[in-house]
Amino acid sequence: MxxxxxxxxxxxxxxxxxxxxxxxxxxxxxxxxxxxxxxxxxxxxxxxxxxxxxxxxxxxxxxxxxxxxxxxxxxxxxxxxxxxxLGGQAAGRPLQLSGSPAVVMLVGLQGSGKTTTIGKLGRLLAGQGRHPLVAPVDLARPAAVLQAVQVARAAGLAVHEHDGTGTPVGRAREAIEHARGRGHDVVLLDTAGRLHVDDELMAELQELERTVRPCELLYVADAMTGQDAVRSARAFGEHVRLTGVILTKLDGDARGGAALSVAAVTGVPVRFAGVGEKVDALEPFDAARMAGRILGMGDVLGLIESAEKAFDEREAEKLEKALRTKRFTLDDFRATLGQIRKMGPLEQVLAMVPGAKVPAGANVDERQLVRFEAIINSMTPAERADHRVLNGSRRKRIARGSGTTVQDVNRLIKQYLEMQKLMKAFGGRGRGGKFRRLLGR
Ligand SMILES: Nc1nc2c(ncn2[C@@H]2O[C@H](COP(=O)(O)OP(=O)(O)OP(=O)(O)O)[C@@H](O)[C@H]2O)c(=O)[nH]1
Ligand SMILES: [Mg+2]
The missing domain is CATH 1.20.120.140 (SRP54, nucleotide-binding domain)
Known part of the structure; x- marks a missing residue:
C-alpha cells in the first residue's frame, strides 16, 4: 500500500x-x-x-x-x-516540558514500541541534564512492568517499580509523588497497548490524561504497520489530546506513507523517529528527508540540497559572470571541480540537468578530479584562457608536468567542453540567474 x-x-x-x-x-x-x-x-x-x-x-x-x-x-x-x-517547522521539535514533574505520556497499539521508546527518551533527557523517572502503568499485560523495569535499567534510568497490581491511575499518581520526593523532574508514563483500539483502553487513557495532565502526549506508531497505525491514530486522536507522533521502526524499509498519513489524520507533527532497537536509536524527525523518501527520490533531492550547500555564493557569482560573457575557460572549469567534489559524482550532477548528456565512460571519481586539477595547474595562463592553443606538443608538456598521460589531458579537455556546453545552456537566457536557480537560489 x-x-x-x-x-x-x-x-x-x-x-x-x-x-x-x-x-x-x-x-x-x-x-x-x-x-x-x-x-x-x-x-x-x-x-x-x-x-x-x-x-x-x-x-x-x-x-x-x-x-x-x-x-x-x-x-x-x-x-x-x-x-x-509532515509538520513543517514543528516536525522534530524537542519535548516541551512543563510542570513539576513534567509528565510525558506515550500511547499506542501493542508492540508499536512504547516501552522501548521510553528508554530512548529517558536516555536523551538524562543527556540533557534531566532526571527522568520511568513509570510503568501497563497493568494489562502480566510481564509489562517487568519489561519496563528492564528497559529502564538497561538505559541507566530510575524506575517506579511495582508488582503490577492496582490501577493505572493509582500507579501513575504514586509515580508522580515518588518523583517529587526524589527530585525527578520528568515522569515518563508507559501505558498499555492493545492489538486493536477498544473502548476500555480509551477510557483508561482518558482517565490517565485527566489525572496526570501530561505536557506531552505522544502517539507511538509503528511505521511498518501502515494502514493499521493510521486507523488507530485517528481513534487515539479522537479520545485524547495528542501533542505529537513518534514513528518507530523507520530503520526498516517503510517508505514513509505511514508518516504522512499519521501526521495528516492526527493533525500533530511527527516529533521523533525510532531507527533501531538500541537505546540510542532515536532521532528528531526530519520532515525533509522523509518527504524525499516518500517521493522515492531522496537521492536527487539530497543532491540538489548538497549542491545548494556546497556552492558558495562567491563561486556562483564568478561563474555567472563567466556565463554572462559567454566564456567558460579552463580557469572556470577548475573552480567548478572543487565545487563538484563537494557535491558528489559529476554524472549525478549532470543527470539532474535536463538535456545534458552524461559523456560515455565519464566515471569521474575523486582521483580523477584531483588529476584534472593537477593538469590544469600545469597549464600556462594563456592556455587556461583559451584551450584552442593546446596542440600536441603542449599537451605532451602538460602531461609530463602533471604526472599524467596525454590521454588524461585529452579526457580533461573533452569533459571541459561538455561542461562548457552545459554552462552556456544555463547562461544563455535571462539575467544570468539560471544557474543560480538550478541551485535553488
Ligand atoms: N527495528 C526497530 N525495532 C523497534 C524500534 N522500536 C521498538 N522496536 C521493537 O519493537 C518491539 C516492540 O517494542 P515495545 O517497546 O515492547 O512495544 P510496546 O509498544 O511497549 O508494546 P506493548 O507494551 O505490548 O504495548 C520490540 O522488539 C522492540 O525492540 C525501532 O525503532 N526499530
Ligand atoms: Mg510496552
Whole structure:
C-alpha cells in the first residue's frame, strides 16, 4: 500500500521531470495521479484537496514556468508541501516540558514500541541534564512492568517499580509523588497497548490524561504497520489530546506513507523517529528527508540540497559572470571541480540537468578530479584562457608536468567542453540567474 504511494508519485514526477516545458494540462494530470495515491494511502480527503491546491498554485507561478527546468521545480514544490504536511517547522521539535514533574505520556497499539521508546527518551533527557523517572502503568499485560523495569535499567534510568497490581491511575499518581520526593523532574508514563483500539483502553487513557495532565502526549506508531497505525491514530486522536507522533521502526524499509498519513489524520507533527532497537536509536524527525523518501527520490533531492550547500555564493557569482560573457575557460572549469567534489559524482550532477548528456565512460571519481586539477595547474595562463592553443606538443608538456598521460589531458579537455556546453545552456537566457536557480537560489 505505502509502496504504491511512493511508486505512483515517483513515477508521475519522473514523467514531469523529464519535460522541458510543463503545461497546465501536464500539471493537472500529474496532480490527479498524486491525488489518487494520497487518498489510497488514507490521507484525509480535505488534507489532500488543500495540499494539491497549494501545489497547483505555487507550481503555476511565473517563477516556475520561466525557469529552465520546470519539471524539477514542480518536484520541488511537491516536496516542500509534503514537508509542510509532515509538520513543517514543528516536525522534530524537542519535548516541551512543563510542570513539576513534567509528565510525558506515550500511547499506542501493542508492540508499536512504547516501552522501548521510553528508554530512548529517558536516555536523551538524562543527556540533557534531566532526571527522568520511568513509570510503568501497563497493568494489562502480566510481564509489562517487568519489561519496563528492564528497559529502564538497561538505559541507566530510575524506575517506579511495582508488582503490577492496582490501577493505572493509582500507579501513575504514586509515580508522580515518588518523583517529587526524589527530585525527578520528568515522569515518563508507559501505558498499555492493545492489538486493536477498544473502548476500555480509551477510557483508561482518558482517565490517565485527566489525572496526570501530561505536557506531552505522544502517539507511538509503528511505521511498518501502515494502514493499521493510521486507523488507530485517528481513534487515539479522537479520545485524547495528542501533542505529537513518534514513528518507530523507520530503520526498516517503510517508505514513509505511514508518516504522512499519521501526521495528516492526527493533525500533530511527527516529533521523533525510532531507527533501531538500541537505546540510542532515536532521532528528531526530519520532515525533509522523509518527504524525499516518500517521493522515492531522496537521492536527487539530497543532491540538489548538497549542491545548494556546497556552492558558495562567491563561486556562483564568478561563474555567472563567466556565463554572462559567454566564456567558460579552463580557469572556470577548475573552480567548478572543487565545487563538484563537494557535491558528489559529476554524472549525478549532470543527470539532474535536463538535456545534458552524461559523456560515455565519464566515471569521474575523486582521483580523477584531483588529476584534472593537477593538469590544469600545469597549464600556462594563456592556455587556461583559451584551450584552442593546446596542440600536441603542449599537451605532451602538460602531461609530463602533471604526472599524467596525454590521454588524461585529452579526457580533461573533452569533459571541459561538455561542461562548457552545459554552462552556456544555463547562461544563455535571462539575467544570468539560471544557474543560480538550478541551485535553488
Ligand atoms: N527495528 C526497530 N525495532 C523497534 C524500534 N522500536 C521498538 N522496536 C521493537 O519493537 C518491539 C516492540 O517494542 P515495545 O517497546 O515492547 O512495544 P510496546 O509498544 O511497549 O508494546 P506493548 O507494551 O505490548 O504495548 C520490540 O522488539 C522492540 O525492540 C525501532 O525503532 N526499530
Ligand atoms: Mg510496552
Amino acid at each position: 505505502f509502496e504504491s504511494l511512493t511508486e505512483r508519485i515517483g513515477r508521475t514526477l519522473d514523467r514531469l521531470r523529464s519535460k522541458g516545458r510543463v503545461t497546465e494540462a501536464d500539471l493537472d494530470a500529474a496532480l490527479r495521479e498524486i491525488r489518487l495515491a494520497l487518498l489510497e494511502a488514507d490521507v484525509g480527503f480535505r488534507v489532500v484537496r488543500d495540499f494539491l491546491a497549494r501545489v497547483r498554485e505555487k507550481a503555476l507561478g511565473e517563477e516556475v514556468l520561466a525557469s529552465l527546468t520546470p519539471g524539477q521545480q514542480v518536484v520541488r514544490v511537491v516536496r516542500d508541501e509534503l514537508v509542510e504536511l
